[in-house]
Every structure is written in structure tokens, then in C-alpha cells.
Amino acid sequence: LFLGISIENGRVKDEGNFQLKTALRKIIEKFALPMRLTANHNIILYEIDPTHQQALNQILEQHGIQVTPEGIEPLVRYSMACPALPTCGLAVTESERALPGMVERIRLLLDKLGLEKEYFVIRMTGCPNGCARPYIAELGFVGSAPKAYQVWLGASPDQTRLSRPYVQKMPESELESFFEPIFVQFREERKPEESFGDFCDRIGFDALREFSANYELGSGIVNPNGKPAAKKSSTAKNRRRISIPEEVHARLKQAAADQGKTMTQLAAEALEAYLL
The missing domain is CATH 3.30.413.10 (Sulfite Reductase Hemoprotein, domain 1)
Incomplete structure (x- = not known):
């Protein structure tokens, strides 16, 4: 048998009720199991004798180690x-x-x-x-x-x-x-x-x-009944459209991507600065 142990950020430690370092030391001392480190910062114990499975799980549980994937926040x-x-x-x-x-x-x-x-x-x-x-x-x-x-x-x-x-x-x-x-x-x-x-x-x-x-913060929060919260009418946005040459649109699109903004935001900032 084998057993995978999920280790948050790969940090083998004893901290409060979480005693992973102590648990692993006891397991290796008692069962002399080989182990593998994974590319996702986890540990795999293998060549486990089926008769040792219950005792091994007991050691992990006593030291606050979750042994089932379902018990770990995804x-x-x-x-x-x-x-x-x-x-x-x-x-x-x-x-x-x-x-x-x-x-x-x-x-x-x-x-x-x-x-x-x-x-x-x-x-x-x-x-x-x-x-x-x-x-x-x-x-x-x-x-x-x-x-x-x-x-x-x-x-x-x-x-x-x-x-x-x-x-x-x-x-x-x-x-x-x-x-x-x-x-x-x-x-x-x-x-x-x-x-x-x-x-x-x-x-x-x-x-x-x-x-x-164009999103109103808080408007997507779900009520206890499972429905999105109602939007406040007082914050409705008035949107206006303008036309720009294709070449300017391409440059605006690239600049927005480089700066991590929407084209609407960047155009509004540019127009505001120009009109001041």
C-alpha cells in the first residue's frame, strides 16, 4: 500500500496541534518506510504492510494530520x-x-x-x-x-x-x-x-x-436565498459611445493590456487629462 500526505507549502513542522514532524519521525522509526517527495510539495509513504495501515493512520490522526483528501480544503x-x-x-x-x-x-x-x-x-x-x-x-x-x-x-x-x-x-x-x-x-x-x-x-x-x-462592488453577493443582491438604482451608470480610428483602437488596446487596465479606463483617463 501507499499513502499520500498533503503538506501545505511543503513545510514539515510541529505547530500547535499540527505535529507533522513528530508524526513522520514516529512512523519512520516504527515502520521503516521509504518515502518520496512530490513536485507539489507533498509526501508519499509506500511499501506499507496492509497490517500496519490502521496503526499508521492512528499516528497521523493523533498528531492532527488529515489522512483523507475530502477533509482538506481544495x-x-x-x-x-x-x-x-x-x-x-x-x-x-x-x-x-x-x-x-x-x-x-x-x-x-x-x-x-x-x-x-x-x-x-x-x-x-x-x-x-x-x-x-x-x-x-x-x-x-x-x-x-x-x-x-x-x-x-x-x-x-x-x-x-x-x-x-x-x-x-x-x-x-x-x-x-x-x-x-x-x-x-x-x-x-x-x-x-x-x-x-x-x-x-x-x-x-x-x-x-x-x-x-462596469461592475458595482457588492452587487454579486448572494443572499441567503441563493439569489444575487439587488443593485442600487442610485448607482446606475450612464454610458456614452465614441468612435475612434482603427489604428488608435489598436494602440489603445495594447496600452491597456500593458498597464493592466480596461480600454474604457485608459481612454477616460487620457480624455480627462487632455481636457483639464
Whole structure:
């Protein structure tokens, strides 16, 4: 037999009721089992005698180790971060110490939006070197400044397609307001069984930015009856259209992508600056 142990960010430690280091030491001392380290920061114990299965599980459970995949939050199970600060000299911001809290915030946001069963691959690194492979994650965070991250979107769930940079600098404090419109659009416009990464790749970044620019924060929060909250009529937006040459449109589109903004936002900023 074999047994896989999910280890958050690959950190083998004793902390409070979570005593993974002690549990592994007892298992190796008692059963002399070989083990393998996986590319996802996990451990596989193998060549387990079936008669030892119950005793092995008991040791893990007594030390606060979850032995069934169903007992692990999927967002945590499919997340990974590099060590970053304070041990890596290349890091420009936190990663391993920041990701658990950010994953928890993402989970709470998904729950508020009626996406309780949704999960996807999340990776985070403290610098662009990408040691935790954020560039093949459905949602990748890459440190770009203290407490700020590039956001990468659009990779496939099985990590066979690369993600692309969506914004260059998202402050950690703005996580909920940044992702709420993206998750709402995902909820409203996804195809049946479509993953978050596949959705972002299919719909494209221009559509994501356009939706976010015109989204009213809080309007997608689901009420206890499972329906989105009613929009406030007092905040209705008046939209106007103008025509621009095709060449200008292409340049505007490229500039918006480079700056991580919608074309609407960039055009409004340019016109406001010109008319002052």
C-alpha cells in the first residue's frame, strides 16, 4: 500500500496541534518506510504492510494530520508557495507566509458569491523567478513590490497551458475588491463544468477588464436565498459611445493590456487629462 500526505507549502513542522514532524519521525522509526517527495510539495509513504495501515493512520490522526483528501480544503490542497521572505534574498514580498491568509480570503469571497464548491490551482512566489510555478497556475501571484503582486490568469487545471499576466501590481489589501467582479463574471458566463482557468482563457482579458470596470462592488453577493443582491438604482451608470480610428483602437488596446487596465479606463483617463 501507499499513502499520500498533503503538506501545505511543503513545510514539515510541529505547530500547535499540527505535529507533522513528530508524526513522520514516529512512523519512520516504527515502520521503516521509504518515502518520496512530490513536485507539489507533498509526501508519499509506500511499501506499507496492509497490517500496519490502521496503526499508521492512528499516528497521523493523533498528531492532527488529515489522512483523507475530502477533509482538506481544495483551495489549500491545490495551492503552493515558495518560501520567499525572510530566507530568500531574491524575494521582493511575502509568499509562503502570505498565501494561507489570501487563500482563506478567496474561499470566503467565493462562498459569498455562491461558489462554495468551486476551487482552482493557486500558486504564489515572492519574485518573478517563479519557483512555485505560478505561470502554469489557474491563478498565479508573482511578487512585484512589497505587499503587491502580478496576477496571472488563464492556465489549464492540469497545468498544460501557460497563464498570462493580467495586471502588474495588485495590492494585497485590495484582493476582495479586485477578484469579486472576476468571480461574478465567471459565475454568470461560464460554460457547464468549465474551470476558472479555462474560462479566463476563453473569454479573454479584454472582456474581464470591461466587466470589472462596469461592475458595482457588492452587487454579486448572494443572499441567503441563493439569489444575487439587488443593485442600487442610485448607482446606475450612464454610458456614452465614441468612435475612434482603427489604428488608435489598436494602440489603445495594447496600452491597456500593458498597464493592466480596461480600454474604457485608459481612454477616460487620457480624455480627462487632455481636457483639464
